[in-house]
Each structure stands twice: as structure tokens, then as C-alpha cells.
Amino acid sequence: MQSHPADRRSTIPLGLNLEKDMSSHSNAIASRQNRLSDSLGAFGFEALVVNAGPTLTYLTGLHFHVSERPVVAVFTPDMQPHLVLPSLEMGKASRAPFDLATFNYGEDPKSWQKAFDIAFESAGVGAGTIGVEPGSLRFLELQYVKGAASDAKLKSGQECIASLRKIKDIEEVALMREAVHMAESAVEATVQAIKPGMSEKEIASELVLQLIRNGSSSDLPFEPIVAAGPNSADPHAVPSSRRLAHGEVLLIDWGANNDGYYSDLTRVFSFGEPSEESLRIAEVTAEANAAARAVARPGVSAGDIDRAARDVIVKSGYGKYFTHRTGHGLGIEVHEEPYIRGDNEELLEPGMTFTIEPGIYLAGNVGVRVEDDMLVTDSGSESLSTIERSLTIL
Amino acid sequence: MQSHPADRRSTIPLGLNLEKDMSSHSNAIASRQNRLSDSLGAFGFEALVVNAGPTLTYLTGLHFHVSERPVVAVFTPDMQPHLVLPSLEMGKASRAPFDLATFNYGEDPKSWQKAFDIAFESAGVGAGTIGVEPGSLRFLELQYVKGAASDAKLKSGQECIASLRKIKDIEEVALMREAVHMAESAVEATVQAIKPGMSEKEIASELVLQLIRNGSSSDLPFEPIVAAGPNSADPHAVPSSRRLAHGEVLLIDWGANNDGYYSDLTRVFSFGEPSEESLRIAEVTAEANAAARAVARPGVSAGDIDRAARDVIVKSGYGKYFTHRTGHGLGIEVHEEPYIRGDNEELLEPGMTFTIEPGIYLAGNVGVRVEDDMLVTDSGSESLSTIERSLTIL
Numbered sequence: 001m002q003s004h005p006a007d008r009r010s011t012i013p014l015g016l017n018l019e020k021d022m023s024s025h026s027n028a029i030a031s032r033q034n035r036l037s038d039s040l041g042a043f044g045f046e047a048l049v050v051n052a053g054p055t056l057t058y059l060t061g062l063h064f065h066v067s068e069r070p071v072v073a074v075f076t077p078d079m080q081p082h083l084v085l086p087s088l089e090m091g092k093a094s095r096a097p098f099d100l101a102t103f104n105y106g107e108d109p110k111s112w113q114k115a116f117d118i119a120f121e122s123a124g125v126g127a128g129t130i131g132v133e134p135g136s137l138r139f140l141e142l143q144y145v146k147g148a149a150s151d152a153k154l155k156s157g158q159e160c161i162a163s164l165r166k167i168k169d170i171e172e173v174a175l176m177r178e179a180v181h182m183a184e185s186a187v188e189a190t191v192q193a194i195k196p197g198m199s200e201k202e203i204a205s206e207l208v209l210q211l212i213r214n215g216s217s218s219d220l221p222f223e224p225i226v227a228a229g230p231n232s233a234d235p236h237a238v239p240s241s242r243r244l245a246h247g248e249v250l251l252i253d254w255g256a257n258n259d260g261y262y263s264d265l266t267r268v269f270s271f272g273e274p275s276e277e278s279l280r281i282a283e284v285t286a287e288a289n290a291a292a293r294a295v296a297r298p299g300v301s302a303g304d305i306d307r308a309a310r311d312v313i314v315k316s317g318y319g320k321y322f323t324h325r326t327g328h329g330l331g332i333e334v335h336e337e338p339y340i341r342g343d344n345e346e347l348l349e350p351g352m353t354f355t356i357e358p359g360i361y362l363a364g365n366v367g368v369r370v371e372d373d374m375l376v377t378d379s380g381s382e383s384l385s386t387i388e389r390s391l392t393i394l
Numbered sequence: 395m396q397s398h399p400a401d402r403r404s405t406i407p408l409g410l411n412l413e414k415d416m417s418s419h420s421n422a423i424a425s426r427q428n429r430l431s432d433s434l435g436a437f438g439f440e441a442l443v444v445n446a447g448p449t450l451t452y453l454t455g456l457h458f459h460v461s462e463r464p465v466v467a468v469f470t471p472d473m474q475p476h477l478v479l480p481s482l483e484m485g486k487a488s489r490a491p492f493d494l495a496t497f498n499y500g501e502d503p504k505s506w507q508k509a510f511d512i513a514f515e516s517a518g519v520g521a522g523t524i525g526v527e528p529g530s531l532r533f534l535e536l537q538y539v540k541g542a543a544s545d546a547k548l549k550s551g552q553e554c555i556a557s558l559r560k561i562k563d564i565e566e567v568a569l570m571r572e573a574v575h576m577a578e579s580a581v582e583a584t585v586q587a588i589k590p591g592m593s594e595k596e597i598a599s600e601l602v603l604q605l606i607r608n609g610s611s612s613d614l615p616f617e618p619i620v621a622a623g624p625n626s627a628d629p630h631a632v633p634s635s636r637r638l639a640h641g642e643v644l645l646i647d648w649g650a651n652n653d654g655y656y657s658d659l660t661r662v663f664s665f666g667e668p669s670e671e672s673l674r675i676a677e678v679t680a681e682a683n684a685a686a687r688a689v690a691r692p693g694v695s696a697g698d699i700d701r702a703a704r705d706v707i708v709k710s711g712y713g714k715y716f717t718h719r720t721g722h723g724l725g726i727e728v729h730e731e732p733y734i735r736g737d738n739e740e741l742l743e744p745g746m747t748f749t750i751e752p753g754i755y756l757a758g759n760v761g762v763r764v765e766d767d768m769l770v771t772d773s774g775s776e777s778l779s780t781i782e783r784s785l786t787i788l
């Protein structure tokens with residue numbers, strides 16, 4: 001193909017009024033770039049260097065693929081963004097709804113360093129500290145950045161980037177709300193089609209079809225987890241050929257991609273009456289989920305959320321079977337800040353979005369998890385997901 | 395979710411005899427690790443450091459996600475692979491079909507450097523030159539690697555890795571052949587369903603459903619390109635709401651994912667008779683494709699393939715409208731070595747797989763591309779894809 005992996009379909013949200021939408025999206029981009037300029041100063045960076053990926057899209061509205069051809073944007077406090085990119089991607093750059101300086105290169109890798117050199121010189125970057133995104137910038141881009149700014153010090157810009165991204169604006173919340181709605185509709189259609197004797201893989205395929213039918217991009221946030229019986233006790237189960245039997249717990253962990261914004265939910269089901277212990281751990285886990293949701297509000301720490309869920313499970317006697325953190329931030333990546341971990345004393349703020357997903361895993365027997373997508377509001381919090389949290393008997 | 399983006403479904407190929415298959419897969423992994431040991435010596439590396447991604451899966455058969463938690467394998471010429479990973483991924487590591495030393499860490503990032511330090515010390519790595527994968531290893535992993543091996547020199551191991559990966563073994567070719575078959579069946583079913591008045595997006599959705607129905611993982615190699623009328627002249631078109639009209643060219647560029655191995659094809663269609671020029675450029679492009687396929691054999695250079703296609707198009711007078719390289723390697727990434735570029739004098743060898751995809755793009759009017767997936771054999775080459783290459787009138 002002449003395009004590239006993980007290409008997104010559009011630089012503007014789908015399904016809304018185009019004109020109104022483009023303008024509100026341009027405003028959002030401008031506001032993000034302004035906030036970044038302020039943030040660079042606060043963190044002591046002369047520039048932030050971002051390669052193709054979710055953060056670049058967040059800051060520019062432009063979608064580039066991660067490929068063998070580096071795409072790198074240089075953001076400084078005072079100048080327009082400077083973008084180094086392959087010539088064949090110039091069409092996209094020309095559609096940027098803001099002032100952008102572009103530096104393009106041809107097919108021969110020997111010519112690429114020069115484009116970086118000119119861009120960094122034009123941006124006046126190279127003497128101070130440059131922030132980079134640790135989970136995205138690769139050795140490939142780093143070599144060119146070092147070549148163009150050999151005196152600069154490269155440092156993690158994670159905190160600087162997260163300080164912007166973890167507070168969602170109204171447009172982002174609307175996209176996530178719709179991504180949750182897509183996921184809920186898809187699973188409701190899927191469970192209608194489930195019959196005992198179907199394999200985990202067959203159920204997963206049906207769910208994927210339903211996600212796409214319900215408006216999700218086919219570029220899903222992750223391959224759904226569909227785990228039946230003892231497989232449900234593995235938090236990292238992948239769908240197998242194992243067939244669903246009567247009375248077994250069926251755990252489904254799935255999400256939709258709505259124009260680059262994700263949902264991520266988990267629910268448990270059963271065909272016919274499950275074991276008493278299955279019902280018991282499902283009930284405890286739903287209680288832990290509810291307890292964590294109840295404490296989520298501005299000023300409460302991520303660690304407090306984790307403890308609220310964990311306390312319920314510990315009191316029930318299943319504490320040692322809740323083997324992971326309670327949740328993670330969610331938005332344009334499946335895992336992003338804030339992480340809902342006991343040792344994270346970061347305080348919640350309005351606009352943050354994250355999962356609450358306690359679980360109990362009895363190895364070789366049965367596991368359950370109940371996962372919701374939360375939004376911190378001005379006065380409390382809201383679960384974007386609302387479908388039944390108890391174990392549903394089909 | 396408790397799993398992660400881009401998780402693959404299984405560590406062994408699907409749909410074959412499990413026992414036979416696991417053993418042949420273990421043998422393939424052992425052979426790759428042995429070839430790597432030899433290659434490390436030849437390239438002067440004391441170690442190769444590989445993070446989660448296609449190369450790690452290629453060398454170990456294990457699937458880890460690229461996430462905020464680093465997963466890094468250290469390969470040395472003489473010792474078993476050393477793997478640093480989160481504790482919660484230890485279950486996967488324990489299923490490795492070879493001797494593996496593991497070094498795991500918990501949820502708190504402050505504890506991660508120590509796991510790297512111990513792993514590198516155990517592997518005896520840190521004094522020489524370490525090869526890294528430029529298109530995969532991130533600043534995140536690099537910081538830990540540098541912390542654990544501060545005296546080592548880090549250098550691109552791209553050539554070393556590509557020297558292994560670009561020669562596909564029998565098992566890999568079988569997986570790719572099946573990925574091509576999935577893609578061909580899916581597009582055949584899709585064109586049956588196409589009617590004038592359908593939008594590019596609707597056609598793309600139907601194609602995605604058909605890919606999954608025909609056995610592809612829903613984690614597609616890329617979102618299909620479906621471009622009608624003037625949109626077909628943009629090699630990077632993304633499916634839009636534009637509706638297909640009578641007589642317009644419809645360009646489809648799509649691929650399937652068969653257990654991590656990809657296909658990548660392009661064909662052109664039309665509802666009713668297209669313009670004379672559309673037919674003409676489709677004919678020239680199919681001729682260019684055939685000419686390039688005809689010269690592909692061991693000992694011929696990648697540049698020769700590019701020139702064979704380009705000559706046909708130049709002679710037809712459309713040379714300046716063929717704006718990109720003729721193709722790229724294909725396998726466990728959509729773009730990999732060998733790149734079929736005029737300036738690449740690398741010689742083809744049996745077992746190489748790559749695309750041949752000349753195109754002619756008349757901006758604002760119409761574009762065509764004809765893309766096949768090639769395998770270099772001992773005595774020549776074979777196109778894994780065989781469906782009709784002429785513009786098909788629906």
C-alpha cells in the first residue's frame with residue numbers, strides 16, 4: 001500500500017456538522033498549542049519534539065503514521081510548529097488549520113538529516129533542554145534530532161505532555177462518550193447472538209463485527225478479550241478455540257475507537273446459573289467498582305481510588321486475588337495518565353478520564369472484572385458507561 | 395482493559411495441526427536465534443537489544459504489547475536470551491519454547507531500572523557495542539538500557555535484523571500465502587456487494603467485515619484505502635463520504651493479517667465503462683506491474699525491479715505521474731526491507747517477499763495502482779496474488 005499502518009480516517013470528528021466542527025476543532029488545536037507554549041516555559045524546555053503518534057495528532061489535528069520515514073514536529077514557546085516530513089506527506093500538512101513551517105525530504109535516507117538540520121536551525125533550537133515523549137520517540141528520530149541539535153540535552157517531556165492531555169476538553173469528552181455508547185451497543189448485540197458451544201474466538205469475531213457496525217473504526221483500541229470458564233482467571237487471556245459451556249463465566253473486555261478516542265469496558269456473563277463462588281466474586285467486584293466510583297471527585301488522589309476498590313475486596317477475603325492496579329487513564333491511548341495505582345498520590349481534576357476495573361482471579365477456576373470509563377466533573381464524577389454491572393445470566 | 399493494544403491472538407499459527415505446528419514453530423525460533431548469534435558476531439555487536447514488537451515476536455515467538463511498561467530482550471552470541479518484563483507478563487514468558495532468563499519488575503516505575511541492571515549484568519553486556527532497532531526502540535527503553543550499560547555504545551542494528559527477517563522461511567511463506575488468499579476472497583465478496591451510490595466509507599466497512607469473515611485478525615495491517623473518482627489520484631486517500639458514481643474508477647488498497655503475517659494488494663474497478671484515459675493508464679500500470687514481476691529473480695537488484703516498472707510508464711508518457719517507489723518488503727510489518735527503490739542496489743535472494751505496486755496519478759482526475767505480493771524463489775519469482783490485474787468493470 002502507499003499509505004501506512006494505523007492511519008486514521010479523518011482529521012476531524014465524524015458524524016457532526018462539518019463546518020461548525022472544523023472551526024471548533026481548529027479552536028481546540030489552537031488552545032492546545034497555547035497551553036503547550038506556557039507549559040514548555042514552566043518545565044524549562046526550549047522545545048518539545050514529538051514524532052508521529054497520538055500526541056502529534058492531539059497537538060496538530062494531523063494524522064501521520066509511524067513508519068520507516070520519520071515525521072517529527074518541533075514545538076517552541078514563541079514560533080509556529082516546525083514539521084519535518086516526507087515529501088509525499090506534504091498534502092496532509094497543507095491542510096493544517098494553523099500556521100505551520102514544513103521541511104520535507106525525498107525517498108533517499110541519505111538526504112533526511114539535512115531536513116532536520118534546517119528545521120532545527122529555523123526554529124532556533126539546539127542550545128537548551130529539549131523535551132521528548134519517552135513512550136513514542138524512537139532511536140530512528142532520536143539520531144536525527146541529536147544530529148541537528150548536538151549541544152541540546154534531551155529529557156523526558158512526559159509530565160509536560162500529560163499535563164495537557166490528561167485534562168479532556170468538551171469535544172474530547174463527547175468523542176469518548178460516543179465511543180462508550182458504540183461499545184455498549186456492540187456488546188448488547190453480541191450477547192443476543194451468543195449460544196453455548198460457541199468458541200471464545202467466534203464470540204470475539206461477532207463482537208468485532210458489531211463494534212464496526214455500531215460505528216467504531218476497524219482500528220480497534222485493542223483486540224477484545226473473550227475468556228470463558230478457567231480462562232477468565234487470566235487477566236491477559238486471548239480468545240481461544242475453547243467452547244463456552246453451560247454455567248461458565250464469560251468475561252468480555254472490549255472497546256471502540258471513535259475517531260481516535262477510545263472506550264474500554266469489561267463485563268461478565270454466564271449461560272445458565274454459575275457456581276456460587278462465581279456469583280460471590282462477581283458481587284464483591286461490582287461492589288469494589290461502585291466504591292471506587294463513589295469516591296472519584298476533584299481533589300481525591302488516584303491512590304485513594306485504588307484503595308477504595310481494594311478495601312472492599314480485601315475485606316471480602318479475596319484481597320490477594322486482585323493482582324493489578326485499579327485502572328488507567330483513557331483517551332487517545334488505551335493506557336495513559338493518570339494511572340490508578342496505590343502509590344500515585346496525584347490529585348484528580350475535572351476533565352480527567354480513566355478506567356475503574358477491579359478484578360478477582362482464582363487461577364484455574366474463574367475470574368471476574370468490572371470495568372467502567374470515568375469522567376471527573378466539576379463537583380464529582382460520572383461513569384460514561386452504564387450497562388448492568390452484575391454478572392448477567394444469558 | 396488488563397491486556398494491551400495490538401495484542402496478537404496466539405503465539406502459534408492458527409488453523410494447522412497444533413502439535414506438529416508447535417514443534418515446527420519451535421524449530422523456526424531456534425533457527426532464528428542461531429542465525430542471530432552468528433549475525434551479531436559478523437556485525438561486531440556484543441548484544442542486540444529488542445523491545446516489544448514484531449522483531450521480538452519473530453525471535454522468540456512471544457507476543458508483548460508496546461505500552462508504558464518496557465519489555466526488552468537482550469540477545470548475545472553465547473547466552474540464552476535475557477528478558478526484562480513486568481511481573482504480570484511472566485505467564486507468557488513461562489510458555490517460551492526455549493531457554494530464557496527472565497527479570498521482572500512490579501507496578502512502581504522507580505523499581506524498573508534495577509531489573510534492567512541485573513539483566514545486563516547477568517548477560518555480561520555493557521562494554522562493547524549494542525545493536526538496537528531504530529524503528530522500534532523508544533526513548534523509554536533507551537534510558538533504562540543506558541542506565542544498565544553506561545559504557546556501551548548504542549548503534550543501529552537495522553541491517554543485522556533485516557538480514558534475518560527479510561529471508562522468509564517455509565512457515566512464514568505459508569502464512570503470507572494464506573494472508574493473500576484471505577485478502578483476495580474478501581475483495582471478491584466485497585465487489586459483489588458494491589452498488590453505485592455507495593460511499594467510499596461504506597465500501598471500506600464492507601471490506602473490513604469480509605476480511606474478518608475470511609479469517610483475518612481484526613488487527614488489520616492498515617485501514618483499507620477505498621478511493622473513487624478524483625480521490626483515486628491521491629496515493630494516500632482515506633475513505634470519505636464521497637459516493638461512487640457510474641463510470642468512475644474505484645481504487646482499493648487492502649490487506650489481511652494472518653497471525654501476524656500481512657498481505658497488501660491494490661486493484662482498480664469501475665461501475666460501467668470508465669473514460670478512455672482511465673482505461674489507458676490502467677493498462678499501462680498493469681503492464682508496468684507485469685514487467686517488474688518478470689524481472690524479479692535471485693541476483694537482480696531492487697533497483698532493477700523499480701526501473702523495469704518505471705521504464706514502461708515513462709515510455710507511455712506518464713512517467714512524471716508515477717510519484718513513488720515501486721514497492722516495499724512485506725511480512726510482519728507492512729513496510730520492511732527490501733525497499734524497491736531505484737537507488738537500492740541490494741540483490742534479491744530466495745525467500746524475500748515484497749510488493750510491486752506501480753501507479754499513475756492524474757491529480758484532480760483519476761489514479762490507478764496495481765499491487766501484488768511477490769516471493770523470490772530459487773529460480774525466479776512468484777506472485778502470491780493472482781486476481782485479475784486489469785481494471786475490472788463491475
